[in-house]
Amino acid sequence: MPRRTFPHLSALLLVTVASSVLAAQNDQQPTDFISLPHGTTNIAVYAARQSFDGLWNNGIQAQRVEGSTSMTVLRANRHFSVGEEGKYTIAPLIALSASDTKVNAPSAPLLAGDTAGFGDLRLGTAFWFYSDHVNREYVMATAIVSLPTGAYIPTQAVNIGENRTKTVLSLGWMQPLGSAWVLDLVPEIAFFGDNKAYRGNNRLSQDTAYAMSTTLRYKATQSMHLYGTAQVNRGGATQRNGIAMTGAPDNTRLALGTLLFSADKSQIQLRYSKDVQIDNGLRNTGEIMLRWSTVF
Numbered sequence: 001m002p003r004r005t006f007p008h009l010s011a012l013l014l015v016t017v018a019s020s021v022l023a024a025q026n027d028q029q030p031t032d033f034i035s036l037p038h039g040t041t042n043i044a045v046y047a048a049r050q051s052f053d054g055l056w057n058n059g060i061q062a063q064r065v066e067g068s069t070s071m072t073v074l075r076a077n078r079h080f081s082v083g084e085e086g087k088y089t090i091a092p093l094i095a096l097s098a099s100d101t102k103v104n105a106p107s108a109p110l111l112a113g114d115t116a117g118f119g120d121l122r123l124g125t126a127f128w129f130y131s132d133h134v135n136r137e138y139v140m141a142t143a144i145v146s147l148p149t150g151a152y153i154p155t156q157a158v159n160i161g162e163n164r165t166k167t168v169l170s171l172g173w174m175q176p177l178g179s180a181w182v183l184d185l186v187p188e189i190a191f192f193g194d195n196k197a198y199r200g201n202n203r204l205s206q207d208t209a210y211a212m213s214t215t216l217r218y219k220a221t222q223s224m225h226l227y228g229t230a231q232v233n234r235g236g237a238t239q240r241n242g243i244a245m246t247g248a249p250d251n252t253r254l255a256l257g258t259l260l261f262s263a264d265k266s267q268i269q270l271r272y273s274k275d276v277q278i279d280n281g282l283r284n285t286g287e288i289m290l291r292w293s294t295v296f
Contacts, residue, residue, distance in 0.1 A: 035133075035140070042091075046072065052066070052068070052284055075094070088131075118150050118161070119151075122144050123144070128140045135176060155200065166190060170188040170189075188211040189211075211234070212231070226259075230252070230254055233249060254276050270290055
């Protein structure tokens with residue numbers, strides 16, 4: 001890789017390692033759209049391993065970069081009924097993460113290496129303005145803010161923390177289709193603050209990013225559900241000191257998963273996902289996620 005292209009690659013590594021490689025910023029899962037009774041707490045623990053490659057430029061792999069990220073996430077929220085006769089539900093949430101990332105870049109060895117640490121703290125709330133528990137139909141809005149608390153070293157190309165704030169707004173609609181099928185729709189918009197200590201004293205900025213996720217879930221039995229998800233991501237180009245660095249990823253991601261429910265109100269989810277199309281940046285070549293959650 002010519003030396004002049006290093007900043008472009010390092011920007012991609014910094015942004016995407018912390019953001020699940022060009023995916024929706026608030027990765028909501030099936031059944032996350034269900035409002036729970038007043039005073040109920042929901043705890044979820046995720047473990048995921050993702051591999052990626054690049055560097056993609058206008059749909060063509062321009063440089064050879066590969067790597068992997070292992071991530072663990074703890075997410076908790078508590079539901080409260082509000083309004084007349086408790087017709088609305090609000091659920092403050094907190095999410096903590098830790099990651100270990102390895103990058104191999106034969107054409108840019110200065111960018112290769114390992115990094116590990118805690119990710120940025122995420123705080124937010126979900127608000128259900130429509131809940132039909134009988135017909136299992138729900139409509140909700142979620143707002144999440146990421147704070148720059150994660151591991152970050154300005155001189156490194158690859159970091160776990162992003163050293164900036166990020167605000168993600170999304171809607172969620174869960175709609176049964178007969179007795180065996182369920183449709184989830186999730187539009188999302190993400191706003192990014194500037195990283196003012198990128199590769200020293202440079203300013204890294206990022207355009208607003210948009211995502212649309214659609215999930216179709218099949219209730220095979222009362223205790224096992226199967227689902228497929230299609231996700232489209234747009235926007236999110238980056239600039240260094242106001243000068244364009246990387247184009248928008250404009251990627252499409254597909255996922256297949258299963259949900260297993262137990263009598264003690266716990267559930268286990270296993271999901272596999274990968275990018276099937278990308279214009280710019282790093283491509284998710286395969287991710288396996290295991291999630292356990294419970295309510296009490």
